[in-house]
Amino acid sequence: MFLALREMKHAKLRYLLIGFIMILIAWLVLFVSGLAKGLASDNASSIQKMNADYFVLQEESDHRLTRSILHEQLYQDISQYIDKKDTAPLGIKMATLADDNSPKKVDATFFAIDVDGMLAPSIVEGNMIDNTSTNEVIVDHSLRDEGFIIGDQLKDQASGKDFKIVGFSEGQSFSHAPVIHINFKQWSQINHSTANNEPFFNAVAIKSDQNVADQIKKAVSGIEIINKEQVLKGIPGFKEEQGSLTMMITFLFVIAAFVLAVFFYVITIQKINQFGLLKAIGAKSNYLARNLISQILLLTIMSLLISIALTYSVAVILPSSMPFELTPKLVLGCSLLFIFVSVIGSLLSLFRVVKIDALEAIGRAA
Template sequence: MFMAIRELRHAKTRYILISLIMVLIAWLVLFVTGLAQGLSSDNASSIQTMNADYLVLQHNSDQRLTRSTLEHHTLEEVKQQTANAEATPLGVQMSTVTSDYNDKRIDVTYFAINPQSMLAPQVVEGHMINDSSSLEAVVDRSLKEKGLKLGDVIHDQASGQAFTIIGFTKGQSFSHTPVVHINFADWKSIHQNRSIKEDELAFNAIAVKGTKEIADGIKTQVSGVEVISKSQSLQGIPGYKEEQGSLLMMVAFLFIIAAFVLAVFFYVMTIQKMSQFGVLKAIGAKMSYLARGLISQVLMLSIISLAIGIGLTYGVSLLLPESMPFELNAGVITICTILFLFVSLLGSLLSLYRVAKVDAIEAIGRAA
């Protein structure tokens, strides 16, 4: 550590430039990761935050909520298998609405729920709907950015029904559209003009809160259904898997590029110091001492760069508009920090190998 600090003080400019590059890499990695998490939340936050463990869908629905149609007798069969667990229906319908405020069309997703069930979202403004409410809705607060407020009326373009906004929720989106929560009485009203039997339109899924044993029991005892976890249902949201796959690939390549860049920088600097390492070896310095000095340098530069990169990322996130999906929590930062430190140490292995192979006599000869 003593040798590492002395060298950092001696060659300030060189290490400042390396730190700057590491800061930019860390900043880019964290920012892209924040965008990936933000897009994931914007695409599926209503499912991610749902107070359920499993979803029961129609068989062969490809794990997609919008392709599933379940009847009332299926709900009764599922409830018989859930014992003390809770099971409640969920209706999902993507649609387009307008408001009295303006004629601009807004894509939304209706979630039909029992307001007293575990699927009821937390209301941050206004109040929750109930079973007896008629043509009232609780909507995601992202609609406030479009000029809507409590008491405004939205008009469903497909059915012509008008819903009064009585509450706002937070973090309730599906397939990049805000979720509009309604009760099942209103759910039936937006389908009453369609030429399909009403019982076939009852709901799309059954949310179950329980153990894996209960889920397996439903799978074997109830015919015509498939039981999937919440994480599996995310893969069925249109575009979710492809979007997240592309962004995660970008993050992975950024870490790989960071490992190569850091390896090259430290290797070049190590080559420039071969004569000094040779002299240290000649006077009795052990390889473990030299390795600790090199690893200490890498860790100090990485930690300082990460701290600055995290600060820059949070600073820029405060300047981003509310409409831009960006989310970076402590857990994600911890994982990125560990990975960045790992690739930094991985990049220093080539330098350590070169130091281990240096010949003291030859290095002293070059220094002379």
């Protein structure tokens, strides 16, 4: 470390430039990662936060909740193999709502649930609805940013049904639209009956292990059972959106590895004579390798600390409408991966240091 610090102090401008490049790359990685997580939450946070392990859908629904139609009898069949407190029907419907007091319209998603069951959301403001209510709803807190308050009336354009906001939930969105939780009594009022006039819903959420899920799948016909990850991938645009951002992040890590590899390799080539002299007076290859690793780790850690501070500073001034979420776990994961990539990028230079021949280097210097 002593030699590494002395060298960095001697060539300040050189190491400041590479440090600046590393800060920019790490900052971009963290920002895009936060954007990817924010978009994932904005697209599917209502599913991600559900207290469920598996979802029962109609067979051949292509893992999409909105394509599935299940009936009450099927729910009763499923309940024979699992405790009812660990199951809950779920209805989903995309809608456009209008405020009775203004021309403003918003896109939203109705989630029909048993409000006493395991899918009930947490309330951050106001009161919870009950299963007998005919016009009260819980809406996501993002609608408050749109100017809605408790007591406002919303009208479903498709059915003409009016609803009164009585409470706000938090982090409840689906397909980039705020979720409005209603009970099944209201669900039947905004949906047309199926051909045989049976009440229906889109899925049954269950909380169980794989064995119970397999048992239900074998015993009940006309269904498929998928886990939460498969449900998320079935949301339109979710997989493509996350795939694009993940590819961008991957390329940024690859670019970081190449930048570090090229920079330190060039530096190593320029210092071959010095390394040769150090070897000639007794310096071991592992000592020189530790010096190089120390420089890389020091630069990487300092760059990460600055980029983390910059990312959080920018996050504070971002508008609430921008889906950005940077958790400590995400920051830690990206930081460890960035350090790993930095060390991998130094392997070429390490190999060159180990292979330096002291006599050859001294002869070249002469």
